[in-house]
Amino acid sequence: MTAVQERHEEPTKSAEEQRLEAAARKEKQLKWFWRIMGYITVLGVWEFAIADILGLATGRTLDENLLPGPLRIVETFPDIVASGRFFTSFGATLTRIGVGFGIALILGTAIGLLTQIKWFENFFRDFQTVGLTAPGLVWALVGLIIWGFKPMGWIFPIVMVTFALVSVNIAEGVRSLPKDLIDMAKAFGTPQLRRQREIVIPHLAPFIFTAIRFGFSIGWKVTVLTEVFSSNEGIGFEMRVASQLFRLDEFFTWVLSFFVFALFLEKVVLQYFERRFFHWRQEVATA
Amino acid sequence: MAQIKIDNLRKEFGVGDDKVVALQNVNLEIEGDVFVSIVGPSGCGKSTLLNILSGIETPSSGKVEITQDRHDANPGYVFQAARLLPWRTVMDNLLFVQKDPDSEEARARCQKYLDMVHLGDKGDKYPGELSGGMQQRVGIARAFAVEPDVLFMDEPFSHLDAITARSLRRELHEMWAATGKTILFVTHDVGEAVELSNRILVFAKGGKLEDDINVELPFPRDAANEEVAVAKAQVLKKFEDLDLVAT
Ligand SMILES: Nc1ncnc2c1ncn2[C@@H]1O[C@H](COP(=O)(O)OP(=O)(O)O)[C@@H](O)[C@H]1O
Numbered sequence A: 001m002t003a004v005q006e007r008h009e010e011p012t013k014s015a016e017e018q019r020l021e022a023a024a025r026k027e028k029q030l031k032w033f034w035r036i037m038g039y040i041t042v043l044g045v046w047e048f049a050i051a052d053i054l055g056l057a058t059g060r061t062l063d064e065n066l067l068p069g070p071l072r073i074v075e076t077f078p079d080i081v082a083s084g085r086f087f088t089s090f091g092a093t094l095t096r097i098g099v100g101f102g103i104a105l106i107l108g109t110a111i112g113l114l115t116q117i118k119w120f121e122n123f124f125r126d127f128q129t130v131g132l133t134a135p136g137l138v139w140a141l142v143g144l145i146i147w148g149f150k151p152m153g154w155i156f157p158i159v160m161v162t163f164a165l166v167s168v169n170i171a172e173g174v175r176s177l178p179k180d181l182i183d184m185a186k187a188f189g190t191p192q193l194r195r196q197r198e199i200v201i202p203h204l205a206p207f208i209f210t211a212i213r214f215g216f217s218i219g220w221k222v223t224v225l226t227e228v229f230s231s232n233e234g235i236g237f238e239m240r241v242a243s244q245l246f247r248l249d250e251f252f253t254w255v256l257s258f259f260v261f262a263l264f265l266e267k268v269v270l271q272y273f274e275r276r277f278f279h280w281r282q283e284v285a286t287a
Numbered sequence B: 001m002a003q004i005k006i007d008n009l010r011k012e013f014g015v016g017d018d019k020v021v022a023l024q025n026v027n028l029e030i031e032g033d034v035f036v037s038i039v040g041p042s043g044c045g046k047s048t049l050l051n052i053l054s055g056i057e058t059p060s061s062g063k064v065e066i067t068q069d070r071h072d073a074n075p076g077y078v079f080q081a082a083r084l085l086p087w088r089t090v091m092d093n094l095l096f097v098q099k100d101p102d103s104e105e106a107r108a109r110c111q112k113y114l115d116m117v118h119l120g121d122k123g124d125k126y127p128g129e130l131s132g133g134m135q136q137r138v139g140i141a142r143a144f145a146v147e148p149d150v151l152f153m154d155e156p157f158s159h160l161d162a163i164t165a166r167s168l169r170r171e172l173h174e175m176w177a178a179t180g181k182t183i184l185f186v187t188h189d190v191g192e193a194v195e196l197s198n199r200i201l202v203f204a205k206g207g208k209l210e211d212d213i214n215v216e217l218p219f220p221r222d223a224a225n226e227e228v229a230v231a232k233a234q235v236l237k238k239f240e241d242l243d244l245v246a247t
């Protein structure tokens, strides 16, 4: 750590180093330039030209109420927040993801650990494949048909689309447990509990992390889907109501705020925890 | 005083056509602060012997017993690769195998042995930030810091360049002289065995103990010294007589 900082503070940098740093800066600027250009282009076309393009394609001019531009959507946002529905709906959806994915995490971990035993691996194999490949829509419909608006109606689909992601990742982590380190601990007579805490869990952490990351990104899509079908609260429900009432500005406001929220979770919250957990990798990478 | 007793030890891996006999008919007694080298061609069961003695593996039949004044002896192990936890700092790696990792005494002890391997200022580094030779020294400090009665070392220097290996050999010997313990040192390098040990056990393919040689020359032994060179030649001759390929 200290050595690394010292190196950064060194006053004299060789010309080669300076050149490389400048190149890296340029690269980064370009990356951001194109990223922002992407946003400007998409939003710009949507705001100013989408009605004409769709009009040309269909031969009819498009009613601007059917596809409001981004400015109108942003204007609608404060209204939704002011009505209080924004927070209650986000809260409801998040609770569902939390409960559903929480159950999937427990179930998936248990199955992942069990598949270490060859018999269970065969027992669960095809169900895991189904869990990984079947579309969430199928489970959402099955949940609706069997349980209607009862909690199982939304718990079931979330669990079905995410448990296999968890179990497959955990199984992979357990399969690759560092036997050399565990043997080392054994040779020194290190207690079992300390071995678990200091070797097994740190080794599994990135696998669990991957499971959470992907599980979450799939989980929220299914959650919103179930709300569209079988709920009277949550973001999906609001989307359904808004679309049924042809309030498309409201509809897109819900969609966009969820995108922003998902981006925030992915880029800020998860990355924060990742940095904390895998601090040692940073240290090693910059050494 | 540490005492190792091996009684009619046999170890097999696998079953049926895949069966491998790693060790057979091994009978052995080791006592006191001796430096014992175990040599033999690759695959003759050297690592397996250390793994059984340290409790990583269990014997297929026979008995091993390691005692220190009639109690179970406290073991230490240095592996061919350092085997450090990559997610823990050097100091935490040493503390990890301590009996009382949270105590001040343990920390002081670990620091003392880090100093001994000249890594006293690297305690808060992660293993990945150190060179291979430094990591191996951390592994050695970790083993010494548990103040073991018996120290197992499995080709600890074979991955290192000749110069690093040489200086580590000297450090190891100084630490052995200073702390006094039984060392079982596996190597496939006869020269290394002759320079370091009081006693050399020669294993042959199939895991049989073929020879048990006492080397009675004073330490430190310089590779250039004539007596050492003669002893090396004698051991190598035995190797040839036994038709063992010294790699
Ligand atoms: N865990 C294991 N499973 C199967 N075979 C093994 C295992 N460990 C060692 N062996 C076999 O036992 C024999 C002795 O191995 P080892 O003790 O590693 O030899 P050495 O250390 O002398 O090179 C080899 O034939 C090796 O393939």
Ligand SMILES: [Mg+2]
Pocket (backbone or CB within 6 Å): B046, B047, B048, B154
């Ligand atoms: Mg070996």
